[in-house]
Amino acid sequence: MEVIFVFFVIIFGSILQGVSGFGLGLFTMGLLPIMFSLKDSTLLVMFLTFMASLSILLKIFKYIEVKGLLIIISAAFTGRVIAFFLLNRFGEIDSFKKVLGIFLIGMVIYLLINKQESSPPILMEPIFPILFGFLGGIIGGVFAVGGPFFVFYFLMIYKEKHRYNANLQVTFVLTSLFSLLMHGVHNDFNTLFYMYFLIGGISVIFGANVGxxxxxxxxxxxxxxLALCIVLLAAFNLILFT
Known part of the structure; x- marks a missing residue:
């Protein structure tokens, strides 16, 4: 039953990732911590994000613009290093799931009320990719839901949806791989992970391509x-019942 639950959560989350460029982490992190610790959920979602984004990127890689990635990815890596220590220290604390629930509600509210198609020119200054990258790196490294920070930035600088999506997926691939390597060196993966890696890897590639x-x-x-409504319900579940 547990495996079936994880399978369908991953399938739906990866379809969201394929459709909108993000959403796998936001959706799955509202549900997986019901069954796993925050740390285990985050590590699993990092792997799934890496697989989903790589699968998408292989189809749209020609739209990558390396110049626009350097600053935000460098800042994101810095955030991921800090997140590595935070997750290893606090990732097994169940009460931290309530913090995740509150954060998810905040992200849902932001994404629902944000209707701007463009941003003020001042947001194009270098400080903003540094800020968005750093915050996305920390939140992504601890909660695996740092996507909205990168989404906001890439929507701000790319009006063409394929460029937005390709550069967003590069960011997810590199930051997820970076965190996975750090946790791998630290021996944070157990044998149970490999079963879910296999199930999740197959599910996420299929779902991402459908999306x-x-x-x-x-x-x-x-x-x-629709996805945000489901995430909102899952967030309340984390707050009230964990």
Whole structure:
């Protein structure tokens, strides 16, 4: 039963990732910590994000713009190093799940009320990719839901959806791989992980590719709102029942 639950959570989350460019972490981290510790959930979602983003990136890699990635990825790596120590110290504390629930509610509210199609020119200054990258790195490294910070930045500088998506996926691939390597060196993975890695890897590649087909055809806003409603319910569940 547990494996089936994880399978369907990952499938739906990876479809969201394919459709909108993000959402796997936001969705799955609202549900997986119900069954696993925060640390185990985060490590599993990092791996899934890496697999989903790599799968998407292989189909749209020609839209990558390296110049626009250097500052934000460097800042994100710094945030991930700090997150590594935070997760190893606090990742087994169940009460930290309530913090995650509160954070998820905040992210949902932000994503629902943010309707801007463009941002003020001042946000193009170097301080902002540094800030968004650093915060996304920390939140992504501890909670595996740092995506909204990167989404905001790439939506701000890329109006063409394929460029936005390709550069967003590069960021997810590199930051997830960076964190996984640090935790691997630290021996943070147990044998149970490898079973979920296998199940999750197959599920996430399938879901991400299905979502990528929808990315080309369906309006993202409708699917995103549905997902955010589910995340909101999961966040309240984390706060009230864990």
């Amino acid at each position: 990528l087909i929808w990315f080309e055809k369906l309006p993202r806003e409708r699917i995103k709102k």
